[in-house]
Amino acid sequence: MAKSLAQEFFKGLWDEVPPFRLVLGLCPVLAVTKSLYNGAGMGIATTFVLLSSNVLVSALRKAIPSKVRIACYIVIIATFVTIVEFMMKAFAYQLFLELGIFIPLIVVNCIVLGRAEAFASKNGIFRSLLDGLGIGIGFTLSLTALGAVRELLGTGGLTFWKTATEILPESYPKFSFMIEAPGAFVALGLMLCLMNLTGKK
């Protein structure tokens, strides 16, 4: 049962990577992965919330009465989400315009509440920190990968830090279906298929 600290961290990167293995938190996964940049931005915002709320929930786990624990977790998570929103408005306003409502909606992302309830409330601070970091990075990489696939197939290029780079040859017909909403389902389905082919579970 007891995992080593390294296992606690690495499980989030592959064995329990949220969107592809646990198939959790799909709302932002489908909605904001129009491009690599948006996907990465959303992932980093979620990682910050996950990490901070995991640490705080773990630190307060003995003080929080079990009957109001969910309410307490929500207060903690909502606080960090609002901090992220302020910071994004102040320092990355364009990203904020792109992600819009999905930033406040991190509050109801089931991964964040799920980790608080299932992990941080039962484990020590350091373990919770590693867990939050691992799951967060796994989530970020998933969103980035999905965003990259969709952007590449949809526009024929990728945008790294505001500089657009054409990757596929000029003759590639831009398949703009991939950056529309239905394309998100198709891309996610293909990624899930790939993950299941490589894993044996």
Place this chain on the structure above:
Amino acid sequence: MREIIKMVVVLTVLSCFSGGLLAYINSATEERIGNQVLEFVKGPAVRAIFEDATNDPIADRIQLKDGEIERTFFVGVIDGEPRAVAFETFGKGGYGGDVGLMVGIDVNEDKLIGAGVTTHAETPGMGAKAKTDPSFVAQFEGLAVKDPIKVTKDGGTINAISGATLTSRAVSLAATDAGKIYLRLKPQITEKLKQFQK
């Protein structure tokens, strides 16, 4: 009983702490967020109007009280002289509600030097051309602020966008309104502009 008290206390303390923290962060980032909003929402229109300005019109701005309303004027330094201001007005009666217009005015000649639509909810391809088609707002350039600005249908000089008379009227109304506000506040504006003189 003890359990209830503990629940109330924990939740209250947690909420108070969180509220306080957020209030602090809000006040710490308020100014920066305000700047960002100006930069990305109004900035493009202001910069388009002040193409020749040598200063940063977003940073050089003044606040003036117009009756109850606080208005923001962006200052344009052209040829080394702070001689133009830009500000936003709203024209009523657009097809999809009020149309926001950023208007630039030359203070020496009391003439419009440019205009640009900022916010609107007009029909794409029709009224929305007021924002996307630069030739429409270009008609406002050089008009005197003291005269009301009207579309040709109403006896004025502005050629309405075809199929979007309502939008064109709303924009003209906003420009006329801007002229009135400007003339009303001109003494304060010229006074404030002096501080940008180098």
